Amino acid sequence: MPPIDDSMIVGRLLVAFGLGFVLGFEREIRGQQAGLRTHMLVCLGACLFTLCSIFIAVPLAGGESEEIRADIGRIASQIVVGISFLGGGAILRQDSRIRGLTTAANLWLTASVGLATGLGFILAAVLTVLLALFTLVGLRGLEPLVQRLRLRLKLTEEDAPPPPSRPRDD
Template sequence: MEVDQIWVISHGETTLRLIIATALGGLIGWERERNKHPAGFRTHILVCVGATLIMLLSIYGFPQFMDQDQVRFDPGRIAAQVVSGIGFLGAGTILRQGLTVSGLTTAASLWVVAAIGLAVGAGFHFPAVLTTILALVSLEFLNKLEDWLFKSNRKKLLRIYVVNQPGKLGELASLLGDLNIPIRKVQIDEGEPTEAVMEIDFVIRIPPNVEISEIVEQVREAEGVKEVHLD
């Protein structure tokens, strides 16, 4: 390719890269959509295609200035802003309810999709495809693999209704710790300030040497506990 044609791209190649970005972003978005996460099919496609277009613009958008002596061309300058800018979009998928934080994986998938789009825009098709495959494996299969590897540690939802008093969360968490029960997530529903009872949900893993009935009985005997449900 001649030197003066390095910064020029054909309409056909541009179309191909945008279509590839749509397909790769859509694959990851489909996984998120199927599992009912905040950012789904369309969002991931738009992020990937947008990142690809920004990279195309960054590399090929200013060919008329390439022969100017005073121009210092940096093809990564515009594209670099995608890396920081995608953080604002990812933050919108992160939800906090009580002490539970969800959406971090979806935020990370948006960041990866943006990187895939930048790679496609730069013509790095193989790394983009490989990253898409690895991301899908991580999102779809590693969760199942984790459940299989740790199936001896039973994951349960422990729902406790306790008097609405300060310090009850800490007391119950300490009780579960004394029973050697790992806590994976905690969610609190205090209801209205005037309500006498609040709901605390613990997602726990029960080791094989611990009886489920023993946990329920120990928690039920704690001061202020009204009801205990283990699902």
């Protein structure tokens, strides 16, 4: 793996900062609890943890002793666990409704964007943000259509005759 210099570190952190902003801005304009700053911090923090995990492995990978090994995936896995805890806090139950699932999923996705950015997978991170925005914003237009379809199905079920009774086998 090529060495990472200071300009690469700054670039990756700035990209993570910007991508976190984009994902958080959508949540912010929707008035969600986890908005702009939360998403920016999650993405930036995941990126920094990832950069740290790379730097932990670099000196060890160049060592002459085969006994020195590092599992750099451990930090990434802990990011997933930690963000799951944070996302769980965003899910609220109000009466019979559950709110915050999309925000929790978006926080989880934001952490993955930060992780990918830290690893240098900028194209994958940007494409993920674009697809997420399409999901969050672009698919909102489908919600009224889905609601009408649900209503039709419900009305159809209510109007349908009951199923014929089966003769009992005694």
